[in-house]
Amino acid sequence: MRLTTNYTRSAILLMLIAFAVQSASAQLRVIEVLADKDSRYKIAGENRPEITVKAGEPVLLRLTARKGKSWNRDGSIHGFSLLRAKDRSKVLGWDLLLRPGTQEFQMTAPAEPGEYVVVCTVVCSEDHEGMNMKFVVLPQS
Numbered sequence: 001m002r003l004t005t006n007y008t009r010s011a012i013l014l015m016l017i018a019f020a021v022q023s024a025s026a027q028l029r030v031i032e033v034l035a036d037k038d039s040r041y042k043i044a045g046e047n048r049p050e051i052t053v054k055a056g057e058p059v060l061l062r063l064t065a066r067k068g069k070s071w072n073r074d075g076s077i078h079g080f081s082l083l084r085a086k087d088r089s090k091v092l093g094w095d096l097l098l099r100p101g102t103q104e105f106q107m108t109a110p111a112e113p114g115e116y117v118v119v120c121t122v123v124c125s126e127d128h129e130g131m132n133m134k135f136v137v138l139p140q141s
C-alpha cells in the first residue's frame, strides 16, 4: 500500500515536471533561419526574409547553415550578428558563429525598439557582403 502511494506520488510529480517543461518551451517563440550556401539568409515562405520581435522578447533561434565557397579556420561557415541599423554598432550577445547543420540559440531580443540588421561575419563567398537581413524590434505592448 505504502509502495503504491510512493509510486503514484512519483508518477504525478513526473507528470507535473513534464507539463512545466512543455509549457515553458511553448512560450518561447522559435525563429527558423537558413544561412544558405549561396550567401543568403532564408526564411521558409518569405521572399524577402525579415525578423520581427518585441523588445526583450525571449526567442529561440534555430539556425541551419550550409557551406558556401569559403569558411573560417575555426570551422564556422556563416555568422549571424545583430547590428543597430542607425550606426552599425553590434548588439551585445548577438554575435553568433554557425557551423554546418542546425544549431539552436536561446536569445533575448534587444530592449530598444528600432531597426536592426543581421549580418554574416564569415567571408563565405564573393557574395558575403550582401548577406544580411532586416530585423525589427517593436515596442512592448
Ligand SMILES: [Cu+2]
Binding pocket: 039, 078, 079, 120, 121, 122, 123, 124, 125, 128, 129, 131
Ligand atoms: Cu558570409
